[in-house]
Amino acid sequence: MSLELLIGPMFAGKSSAIQSIVRRHQSLGWSVLVVTHSMDTRYSAEPAIVNHDKQTMPALATEKLMPLLDHASYAASRLVVIEEAQFFGDLVPFVKAVVDRDCKHCVVVGLDGDAERRPFGRVLDLIPMADRVTKLTAMCRLCKDGTPAIFTHAYAQDAIVSNAEGKPCVGADERYVPMCRKHYLKAKHSVFPDSPLPPSGPSGLTSSGAKYDDPTFDPFTIHAC
Ligand SMILES: [Zn+2]
Numbered sequence: 001m002s003l004e005l006l007i008g009p010m011f012a013g014k015s016s017a018i019q020s021i022v023r024r025h026q027s028l029g030w031s032v033l034v035v036t037h038s039m040d041t042r043y044s045a046e047p048a049i050v051n052h053d054k055q056t057m058p059a060l061a062t063e064k065l066m067p068l069l070d071h072a073s074y075a076a077s078r079l080v081v082i083e084e085a086q087f088f089g090d091l092v093p094f095v096k097a098v099v100d101r102d103c104k105h106c107v108v109v110g111l112d113g114d115a116e117r118r119p120f121g122r123v124l125d126l127i128p129m130a131d132r133v134t135k136l137t138a139m140c141r142l143c144k145d146g147t148p149a150i151f152t153h154a155y156a157q158d159a160i161v162s163n164a165e166g167k168p169c170v171g172a173d174e175r176y177v178p179m180c181r182k183h184y185l186k187a188k189h190s191v192f193p194d195s196p197l198p199p200s201g202p203s204g205l206t207s208s209g210a211k212y213d214d215p216t217f218d219p220f221t222i223h224a225c
Helices: 014-027 066-070 072-076 091-101 123-129 181-188
Strands: 002-008 032-037 048-050 056-058 060-062 079-082 105-111 132-135 151-154 176-179
Touching: 002 014, 002 091, 002 123, 014 032, 014 056, 014 079, 014 105, 032 072, 060 066, 066 072, 066 091, 079 091, 091 105, 091 123, 105 123, 151 181, 176 181
Parallel strands: 002 105, 002 132, 032 060, 032 079, 079 105
Antiparallel strands: 048 056, 151 176
């Protein structure tokens, strides 16, 4: 019995990772139950794990997890994979039943945070009881050089249509864009480039140039980088 968490932003290859895990265990003869949330209809109305390349894998779509404990396919399974775990309100008691009570292997896959970097659903509550936690990354859509994207930025609906010249702006083709920390913070705080840096000195400085002993320095204030 084991619990593995695969977390990360959107476009981090989580669905592809699921497909790989399922195929590897099926090749060993394991019975695998794949569960996804019934509200996830990004690409298909059919219950399926779909990655961004639109490769599909059959999955059981449900709104609640706990009723699955009485499901025949659950009883037969040796590995349970949960996709879009952030959407399930009963995630924690279900996973406890799967791993601790029924001694199965469980892989939980989902977003660790929302576009505001707040914990998403109950996914993070599973970290203390996990065997392994892996944070996957996407690639920053703005750096375009392979820099890992660790956050998902959500453009407001009215901000993704066009810029002042009427040309599509970044993210016009989609509302959610994977970004590195620098670009995420710039997108969140568009005043960034013009923000004055605190005075710099030879020592005792933060990475932003502010002195640690400066009484006006707030370490939680975001400075230009
Ligand atoms: Zn970037």
